Amino acid sequence: AQPKAAEPVPAPMRDLVWGKLNFLHTTDTHGWHAGHLQEGQYSGDWGDYVSFAQHMRKRADDLGVDLLLVDTGDRVEGNGLYDASDPKGKYYYDIYREQDVDIICTGNHELYHASTADAEHRFTVPNFKDRYIASNLDYIVPETGERVPMAQRYRKFRTKNQKVNVVAFGFLFDFTGNDKNTIVQPVRQTIQEPWFQKAIREETDVFIVIGHVGVQMQEFKDIFKAIRAENPVTPILFFGGHVHIRDATAYDDRSFAIASGRYFETIGWMSVDGVVKKVEAPTAESPLSFHRRYIDNNLLGLYHHTGLNSKTFPTEHGRNVSAMITKARKELELDYTFGCAPKDYWMTRAPYPSEDSIYTLLQQEVIPDIAVKPSRKDVPRLVIANTGAIRFDIFKGAFTRDTTYIVSPFLSVLSFIPDVPYPIAKKVIKMLNGAGKIMQAETHLDTRFMGIPEQWALNESIIYKNPGPVIHDGVQKPLDGLSEKPRLTEGYTTRDDIGDDGDDSIHANINFYLVPNCIQTELSFYSGGEPDTVDLVFLDFIQPFVLMALKLLGGRYGNEHVQSYVEGTFTDLWAEWIKKNWSAKC
Numbered sequence: 164a165q166p167k168a169a170e171p172v173p174a175p176m177r178d179l180v181w182g183k184l185n186f187l188h189t190t191d192t193h194g195w196h197a198g199h200l201q202e203g204q205y206s207g208d209w210g211d212y213v214s215f216a217q218h219m220r221k222r223a224d225d226l227g228v229d230l231l232l233v234d235t236g237d238r239v240e241g242n243g244l245y246d247a248s249d250p251k252g253k254y255y256y257d258i259y260r261e262q263d264v265d266i267i268c269t270g271n272h273e274l275y276h277a278s279t280a281d282a283e284h285r286f287t288v289p290n291f292k293d294r295y296i297a298s299n300l301d302y303i304v305p306e307t308g309e310r311v312p313m314a315q316r317y318r319k320f321r322t323k324n325q326k327v328n329v330v331a332f333g334f335l336f337d338f339t340g341n342d343k344n345t346i347v348q349p350v351r352q353t354i355q356e357p358w359f360q361k362a363i364r365e366e367t368d369v370f371i372v373i374g375h376v377g378v379q380m381q382e383f384k385d386i387f388k389a390i391r392a393e394n395p396v397t398p399i400l401f402f403g404g405h406v407h408i409r410d411a412t413a414y415d416d417r418s419f420a421i422a423s424g425r426y427f428e429t430i431g432w433m434s435v436d437g438v439v440k441k442v443e444a445p446t447a448e449s450p451l452s453f454h455r456r457y458i459d460n461n462l463l464g465l466y467h468h469t470g471l472n473s474k475t476f477p478t479e480h481g482r483n484v485s486a487m488i489t490k491a492r493k494e495l496e497l498d499y500t501f502g503c504a505p506k507d508y509w510m511t512r513a514p515y516p517s518e519d520s521i522y523t524l525l526q527q528e529v530i531p532d533i534a535v536k537p538s539r540k541d542v543p544r545l546v547i548a549n550t551g552a553i554r555f556d557i558f559k560g561a562f563t564r565d566t567t568y569i570v571s572p573f574l575s576v577l578s579f580i581p582d583v584p585y586p587i588a589k590k591v592i593k594m595l596n597g598a599g600k601i602m603q604a605e606t607h608l609d610t611r612f613m614g615i616p617e618q619w620a621l622n623e624s625i626i627y628k629n630p631g632p633v634i635h636d637g638v639q640k641p642l643d644g645l646s647e648k649p650r651l652t653e654g655y656t657t658r659d660d661i662g663d664d665g666d667d668s669i670h671a672n673i674n675f676y677l678v679p680n681c682i683q684t685e686l687s688f689y690s691g692g693e694p695d696t697v698d699l700v701f702l703d704f705i706q707p708f709v710l711m712a713l714k715l716l717g718g719r720y721g722n723e724h725v726q727s728y729v730e731g732t733f734t735d736l737w738a739e740w741i742k743k744n745w746s747a748k749c
């Protein structure tokens with residue numbers, strides 16, 4: 164862990180179940196390779212993961228089984244370690260490559276900006292060579308304009324100890340928000356390609372499909388169907404991501420799929436046992452078993468799973484990687500404090516609106532100050548921000564340079580359309596929040612994408628009768644006020660299609676309150692009647708949605724009507740606001 168990280172916290176543990184094939188899986192790490200400095204239960208860093216993987220590989224060798232490491236993308240955007248440097252990722256690429264990942268693919272965040280996709284192609288693809296797979300992603304070479312596969316389409320290999328033959332794919336969901344230098348081929352088209360049809364007919368013991376795709380998403384189901392049609396009994400293993408949740412499912416009894424959360428809070432574990440190899444002549448009845456665990460990135464848990472302790476756990480390689488991170492954080496001045504958050508502000512742990520909601524803070528305090536265009540400051544305006552633009556909670560205490568990127572990492576800016584008739588403009592927010600079906604039918608725009616990924620698959624809030632004790636401030640309170648009950652810390656209490664025993668650490672529940680796709684602030688409205696027109700101000704990320712809503716409401720607006728509202732990214736504006744408004748020392 165990093166020198167200033169919170170102390171790890173103990174929790175009752177569930178053990179890992181080993182099989183012939185075993186996997187460690189990371190996804191959606193979004194630059195959190197220094198770990199969570201403010202949360203002891205996720206404070207392991209990338210160096211600790213390097214140590215952990217070394218010990219686990221040794222265990223696999225001792226048992227004569229295999230361990231493979233998988234990463235399913237969105238490694239960038241979301242933490243100062245990646246975002247605070249110029250160019251972005253100056254330190255990240257060298258830190259990330261220190262982990263010996265066996266199968267790796269691309270996420271959508273590697274593609275939003277041409278510069279990010281270029282860096283992925285220049286650094287991570289060659290760093291991982293034949294272990295990088297891009298089944299449905301092409302790159303446009305800047306010098307020649309030539310369209311080439313981002314990496315190889317699939318990979319065939321044999322595992323070290325069990326000599327299991329593997330055919331592996333690496334997919335991205337049908338993402339359309341990529342910049343001009345990449346092309347994402349829709350999965351349904353890709354699986355018709357001759358190379359894919361040949362690959363699924365290769366002689367193999369196991370298919371492994373890794374993807375930046377939620378395990379409940381249609382893309383994985385389509386890939387599964389295509390492979391299974393040609394291979395009635397071959398095990399098919401899926402490693403997914405994108406939706407930022409812990410999840411697992413089985414598409415049939417000889418397949419298994421896991422998604423391993425977000426922000427390096429989770430290291431996913433999957434194991435497969437039974438009749439895995441073709442030479443054992445498996446039939447549909449041959450025994451095959453799958454297990455999954457969501458390992459908290461908590462040092463005490465990593466010690467538990469390796470049977471080691473704080474002295475024996477860190478390897479030399481792991482320590483060196485932790486030191487690289489410390490050096491990078493120092494050079495980036497990530498601990499530089501802009502101000503002091505007076506309390507915790509939650510994305511989904513508190514209802515919206517409420518005084519504990521980060522969105523209420525944004526709506527009522529931040530936006531009124533930052534959404535001001537001097538030349539039009541007295542013009543009545545509606546300011547719309549998508550909730551997905553906020554990526555993490557704010558914890559009471561120091562608000563650092565790192566926190567700025569953790570909360571708001573994107574390069575989004577405020578744009579506006581001047582003088583929109585108010586009767587139309589006032590209905591836009593309702594359309595963005597409630598008319599998902601109409602928008603999708605008209606345009607295939609999925610309005611959920613304006614909201615936070617964590618709730619894409621949820622229809623209602625999850626409110627527990629006995630939410631757990633808060634130890635965030637270091638003061639742990641007994642559950643239900645009964646001191647003899649176990650003192651559980653708040654954390655993941657995952658329920659997936661397999662059951663409710665997936666988490667390696669037993670936690671107290673956390674409430675999850677649904678939030679709308681977008682929030683709106685009314686500014687410079689005068690008393691005594693409605694304005695005829697307003698400036699409609701919004702984050703540029705939601706521009707296609709806003710234009711479509713206006714069109715459906717009878718307004719005739721296109722990209723040509725959209726103008727810049729204020730200078731600077733939303734992230735910079737937040738940081739300035741914090742400096743001005745939370746200037747007190749902690």
Ligand SMILES: Nc1ccn([C@@H]2O[C@H](COP(=O)(O)O)[C@@H](O)[C@H]2O)c(=O)n1
Binds near residue numbers: 191405550551615
């Ligand atoms: N400029 C941006 C980029 C993304 N978002 C939000 O993030 C969601 C995607 O998150 P993943 O990490 O799962 O890829 C997207 O749907 C938006 O909600 C944004 O607000 N601004």
